[in-house]
Amino acid sequence: MSSVTADPKPKVEIRGVHKNFGPLHVLRGIDLDVRAGEVTVVLGPSGSGKSTLLRTVNHLEKVDGGTVSVDGTLVGYRRSGNKLYELREREILKQRTRIGFVFQNFHLFPHLTVLENIVEAPVSALKRRRKDAEAAARQLLDRVGLADKAEAYPKQLSGGQQQRVAIARALALEPGLLLFDEPTSALDPELVGEVLDVIKDLAASGTTMIVVTHEIGFAREVADTVVFMDEGRIVEQGPPAEVLDAPRHERTRAFLSKVL
Amino acid sequence: MSATLATTPATAPPAEPPPRVVPTRRAGQWTAAGLVLVLLALGLVSVVRNEAFQWDVVAAYFTSASVLRGLGLTLWLTALVMVLGFALGTLLAVLRLSANPVLRAVSWGYVWFFRSTPILVQLLFWFNIGALYPQILGVNTVNLLGPVAVAVLGLTLHEAAYAAEVVRGGILSVDRGQIEAAESLGLGRRRRLSRIVLPQAMRAIVPPAGNMLIGTLKGTSIVSVIAVQDLLYSTQLVYHRTYEVIPLLLVATLWYVAVTSVLGIGQHYVERHYARGTAGAR
Numbered sequence: 001m002s003s004v005t006a007d008p009k010p011k012v013e014i015r016g017v018h019k020n021f022g023p024l025h026v027l028r029g030i031d032l033d034v035r036a037g038e039v040t041v042v043l044g045p046s047g048s049g050k051s052t053l054l055r056t057v058n059h060l061e062k063v064d065g066g067t068v069s070v071d072g073t074l075v076g077y078r079r080s081g082n083k084l085y086e087l088r089e090r091e092i093l094k095q096r097t098r099i100g101f102v103f104q105n106f107h108l109f110p111h112l113t114v115l116e117n118i119v120e121a122p123v124s125a126l127k128r129r130r131k132d133a134e135a136a137a138r139q140l141l142d143r144v145g146l147a148d149k150a151e152a153y154p155k156q157l158s159g160g161q162q163q164r165v166a167i168a169r170a171l172a173l174e175p176g177l178l179l180f181d182e183p184t185s186a187l188d189p190e191l192v193g194e195v196l197d198v199i200k201d202l203a204a205s206g207t208t209m210i211v212v213t214h215e216i217g218f219a220r221e222v223a224d225t226v227v228f229m230d231e232g233r234i235v236e237q238g239p240p241a242e243v244l245d246a247p248r249h250e251r252t253r254a255f256l257s258k259v260l
Numbered sequence: 261m262s263a264t265l266a267t268t269p270a271t272a273p274p275a276e277p278p279p280r281v282v283p284t285r286r287a288g289q290w291t292a293a294g295l296v297l298v299l300l301a302l303g304l305v306s307v308v309r310n311e312a313f314q315w316d317v318v319a320a321y322f323t324s325a326s327v328l329r330g331l332g333l334t335l336w337l338t339a340l341v342m343v344l345g346f347a348l349g350t351l352l353a354v355l356r357l358s359a360n361p362v363l364r365a366v367s368w369g370y371v372w373f374f375r376s377t378p379i380l381v382q383l384l385f386w387f388n389i390g391a392l393y394p395q396i397l398g399v400n401t402v403n404l405l406g407p408v409a410v411a412v413l414g415l416t417l418h419e420a421a422y423a424a425e426v427v428r429g430g431i432l433s434v435d436r437g438q439i440e441a442a443e444s445l446g447l448g449r450r451r452r453l454s455r456i457v458l459p460q461a462m463r464a465i466v467p468p469a470g471n472m473l474i475g476t477l478k479g480t481s482i483v484s485v486i487a488v489q490d491l492l493y494s495t496q497l498v499y500h501r502t503y504e505v506i507p508l509l510l511v512a513t514l515w516y517v518a519v520t521s522v523l524g525i526g527q528h529y530v531e532r533h534y535a536r537g538t539a540g541a542r
C-alpha cells in the first residue's frame with residue numbers, strides 16, 4: 001500500500017537526524033517517513049538507537065543535526081532562513097500534547113489514582129473542564145478494558161494493566177501520533193498479549209503509530225512498514241513481508257534469526 | 261503434603277491433623293527483657309523518690325502562666341520558622357537544580373554560608389545589625405528589628421539552608437522517568453513540580469523534616485541569648501529568682517518531651533499520607 005498513496009505530506013518526516021551522547025554517535029543520519037494512519041514498527045538490536053530516535057520525535061531528545069517534522073511542522077525548532085531556533089518550552093510542550101508517548105516502564109504517577117493519571121494532562125495542559133476530562137477518561141478506561149480500575153493506584157495493578165492505563169493516559173490528549181517504546185518489554189510473558197491487543201485495536205482504528213518492539217509476530221500482523229536499525233542507521237525498511245520474510249541485508253537476517 | 265489434604269477423596273483413610281508450628285523458644289530474650297525492665301523500674305523509682313528533684317516545685321510551675329506563655333512562644337516560633345524556612349528552602353532547592361549556572365551558584369553559596377556559621381553568631385549579628393549598618397537604603401536599622409523579629413529572621417535563614425538540602429534530596433529521589441512522562445504529556449514546569457515531583461519527593465522529605473522540626477523546637481531555646489522569652493528562658497527567669505534550678509529545668513524538659521511526642525505521632529500520619537499509592541500502603 002506504500003507506493004499507491006498519493007498523500008502529499010507524510011505525518012512524520014525525519015530527515016538526516018544525528019544525535020551524539022558525548023563521544024557516542026548514536027544516530028548517524030536517519031531518514032524516515034511515516035504516513036498518516038500507518039503503523040511503523042522499528043526493530044533492531046539493543047543499543048542501536050531505537051529509543052533515542054523515538055525520543056527525538058517528541059523532542060525529549062534534542063537532535064544534533066537534521067530535522068523532525070510532524071504534520072509538516074518542525075518539532076522543537078522554528079526555521080528562519082538557514083537557521084533553526086529552538087522553541088520556548090511552552091511551545092514545545094504544546095507540540096507534545098499532539099504526540100502520545102508510551103514508555104517501556106509505564107511511568108504512571110504512583111501517587112495519583114488511575115483516573116487522576118489520565119485526567120492530569122487534559123485538565124492542566126489542554127485546560128479541559130475536570131468533569132468532561134473525567135468522563136472522557138472513563139470511556140478510555142473502558143476502551144482498554146479497565147473500567148473498574150478508575151480509583152485504583154498504579155501499584156495495585158498488574159504490569160499489563162498499568163501499561164494499558166499508560167496508553168489511556170496518552171490517548172487522553174487525543175494525539176494524532178502515538179509513539180511506543182518497547183511497550184511490552186517490561187511485562188511478564190502472559191501479560192504481553194493484553195497490551196498488544198489494545199495497540200492492535202488502535203492500529204485498526206487508523207491511529208498513526210511508531211512502535212519500537214521485539215515482538216516479530218505483532219510486527220508481521222500490524223505493521224505497514226518495518227524498519228530495521230543497527231548502529232544508529234536504518235539498515236533496511238519496507239513492508240513486513242519483505243523485511244521479515246525476505247531480508248536483503250545480512251545484519252537484518254542475523255538479528256531476525258536471534259529473535260525469532 | 262498438606263496440599264493433598266484438600267483433594268483427598270472421601271474414601272481415603274482419615275488424614276492426620278496438619279502439624280502445628282512451634283516458634284523457636286527464646287529463653288535468653290525473655291531474661292534480657294526482664295532484666296532491662298527491672299533496671300528501668302529501679303531508675304524510675306529513684307527519680308520519683310529523690311527529694312532533690314523537688315517534684316512539688318515542678319508541679320507548681322508546670323502550668324504557671326509565665327511557663328505557658330513561654331511554651332506558646334516556643335510553639336509559634338517553631339511553626340513559623342519551619343514554614344518560612346521550608347518555603348525558602350524549597351526555592352533554594354529549585355534554584356540549585358535549575359539550568360541557570362548563576363542561580364545554581366547563588367543557591368549553593370547561600371547553603372554553604374548559613375550552614376558553616378554558628379546560629380548563635382547569626383542571631384547576635386542580626387541583633388546588632390544596627391551597629392554594623394546603621395542605615396540600609398535610607399532606613400534606620402537601630403530599632404527596626406525587635407528581639408522576636410530577630411529570632412524569626414535569624415532562625416528562618418538558618419533553617420532554610422538545611423531545608424534546601426532536604427528538599428533537594430527529595431526532588432532528586434524522584435525517578436527521572438516521572439518528569440519525562442510529565443513532559444511528554446505537555447505539563448508545564450510549575451505543574452510538574454507541584455503535582456508530580458514534590459508530592460513524590462515528600463516521601464523522602466518528611467522523615468528528615470520531622471527530625472528538623474524536633475531539632476528546631478529545641479533549637480529555638482537559643483533565642484534566650486537575645487532575651488526572647490521562650491519556654492526555656494521563661495523557666496530560667498524563675499530560677500534566677502528562686503534558685504530552684506533543677507525542678508525548673510525539669511519543667512522545660514517535660515514540656516519539650518511532651519511536644520516532641522505529639523509531633524512524632526503527627527509525623528506518622530503525614531508519612532502515611534504521602535505513602536499512598538505505594539505497595540503495602542493504605
Ligand SMILES: Nc1ncnc2c1ncn2[C@@H]1O[C@H](COP(=O)(O)OP(=O)(O)O)[C@@H](O)[C@H]1O
Nearest residue numbers: 021024026044045046047048049050051052053
Ligand atoms: N542519555 C544518554 N546518555 C548517554 N548515552 C545514552 C543516553 N541514552 C542512550 N544512550 C546510549 O545511546 C545508545 C543507543 O541507546 P538507545 O537509543 O536507548 O538504544 P535502543 O533503544 O535501540 O536499545 C546506547 O549505547 C545507549 O547507551
Ligand SMILES: [Mg+2]
Nearest residue numbers: 050051052182
Ligand atoms: Mg530502547
